[in-house]
Amino acid sequence: MEEFVSAGYGTGREALLAATVHVVARKGLRGLTYRAVAEIAGVNNSLVAHHFGNRDALIEAALEWSVSRSIGLSGLENLPSDKDDFCRTLMALIRENPDLQTFQYEMILEARRRPELAGAVRRLYESYISALSVGLSRLGIKGGPGAAQAAFAALDGLVLQLIAGVEEEGVERAIRYLWGVLAGSDEAGSLSSLEV
Structure with missing residues (x-):
């Protein structure tokens, strides 16, 4: 897994947004999945859907x-x-x-x-x-x-x-x-x- 430092982003919504930015910057939109964001943020992927509803x-x-x-x-x-x-x-x-x-x-x-x-x-x-x-x-x-x-x-x-x-x-x-x-x-x- 690529290195991602979430320091300063918290653990909730902001960490998910930072992880989204990281995923898209590294893999493009094709690599953007709830699972990829959750993995980078260190949370369950259902939390991404809970906070944002859709992609x-x-x-x-x-x-x-x-x-x-x-x-x-x-x-x-x-x-x-x-x-x-x-x-x-x-x-x-x-x-x-x-x-x-x-x-x-x-x-x-x-x-x-x-x-x-x-x-x-x-x-x-x-x-x-x-x-x-x-x-x-x-x-x-x-x-x-x-x-x-x-x-x-x-x-x-x-x-x-x-x-x-x-x-x-x-x-x-x-x-x-x-x-x-x-x-x-x-x-x-x-x-x-x-x-x-």
Whole structure:
């Protein structure tokens, strides 16, 4: 069995959601069964059905949980005013919690095949963009929802690249560059400063 650390998730509903994220991140939706979730969480599989009723309710709840957890860990609503802290926080989130992002990308792709997930995925993006908009506003960065959506699109792509195995240093450079652009810093320079 794959290693799964449930520390900090409790033993009830939250542990089941964390286990669901882990299973889907490692095995895709085809590997998502009540039995697989229960095994990872260390409970009887009837407990999964008791808490969620059906597989789709489990998937939607896990998606909402993963987004909430990811936003909290990333500090998007309370962005640091320093680009080094910003970069360090985002890179740590991805390194320490790759299953959160992998699960979300699995759900985004699955929504293309299963339209009933489209609403949950739309809420995923709305939540991230809203949190980032709050964070940018607190720093006095103007541009409103459009700036937040553009910035999140860039971050979303960079996170996907990192999960896909793209060179970490390049992703870090791009995050720092994005921070400079958002903050209106002269340090952002031109696109050639990314040393692509």
